[in-house]
């Protein structure tokens with residue numbers, strides 16, 4: 001966190017100017033992307049929003065991509081961009097990575113699917129044991145499946161029903177976790193006893209109410225809820241560093257205290273490392289922060305761009321699968337193609353040297369952004385871990401979701417996104433997201449990001 005380093009006076013933001021710049025940049029994006037518009041008009045006839053997942057929707061329409069190579073992607077209008085979205089953080093190995101490509105091609109010729117175990121799943125599970133320290137692993141096809149199975153396991157092992165989660169966190173789209181994801185201010189309820197707010201329609205109230213939210217970075221609030229619900233809570237699912245409302249790291253001592261409380265109350269602690277697991281260190285947040293959970297959920301970057309996930313667990317939790325109490329299934333679990341991609345990604349591409357490179361490149365970019373923020377007096381700060389970073393449009397550091405809701409300037413975040421997209425920087429859509437750099441990013445690529453941020457700062461402050 002580099003807020004303290006921003007010594008310059010904070011510029012006053014002219015709201016009328018923000019509106020004008022947003023209109024100008026939106027019009028520019030629309031003008032630059034007529035072919036994306038055509039795809040959108042065609043796509044919307046056969047897919048809601050014209051996209052395969054609602055997270056891909058955007059104004060005025062999504063930018064449809066054609067291809068990617070290394071640090072770059074090309075859209076259907078022929079523009080190339082340096083990619084900082086990287087498929088929601090999956091492609092930190094760079095697009096069309098040749099090592100992963102060769103492994104997948106070789107596996108293809110040996111048969112792609114059997115629904116019988118192959119060596120690949122053993123090798124990848126061994127690598128995950130080595131990285132994360134949990135002794136037993138199972139595979140899934142996505143982050144949603146990983147967190148869903150982890151919830152089943154917590155409930156199955158403890159014989160309890162209540163799941164705790166962190167207010168304002170996203171863990172995929174199954175019933176137990178589509179609760180208090182982005183609840184509006186007026187629905188939050190008391191901070192020490194937040195309401196369980198369903199994230200959209202389609203979730204039975206009875207299920208929603210079995211999931212209770214607690215604030216991030218507040219172990220004493222957790223202690224209060226655990227005391228009140230003693231004997232009822234099966235598991236606490238949490239990202240060790242929040243990554244869906246920009247990036248909020250854990251404060252010193254928080255994760256350790258959470259671990260102690262979960263152990264004391266017989267609650268299974270689940271670290272959802274779908275975002276952090278392969279991107280912020282070789283053993284994810286678990287190793288980076290040095291606190292061991294009972295389960296770890298993985299997906300996204302571990303399979304190098306192929307759809308797969310995994311769940312790590314203690315021997316006690318694994319016994320519930322082994323003796324048939326909890327059913328963990330999936331036709332494509334451990335699919336040989338996905339395992340070939342995961343093996344190449346984890347054992348050949350994302351080496352210790354690769355993590356060191358990602359860390360130093362990211363620190364460099366964070367430093368460049370902090371320097372621009374400081375020079376122009378922007379009301380924002382930078383945050384980053386491993387391959388991931390962001391500019392957070394809040395004048396004060398965030399500690400939890402309620403800060404995010406009340407302090408982040410969504411208009412500035414949206415405007416910054418437009419500046420990036422119109423200046424050759426493909427950025428994750430959504431004001432709450434972060435960038436992911438890849439091992440293919442060069443210093444010029446990083447400078448392009450900084451250049452777009454500087455253009456934004458100049459126009460915003462008249463500097």
Ligand SMILES: Cc1ncc(COP(=O)(O)O)c(C=O)c1O
Nearest residue numbers: 142143144170171172274275299
């Ligand atoms: C922390 C976390 N958990 C789970 C998921 C769900 O993963 P998937 O989209 O692969 O289902 C996401 C997706 O963004 C996530 O960020």
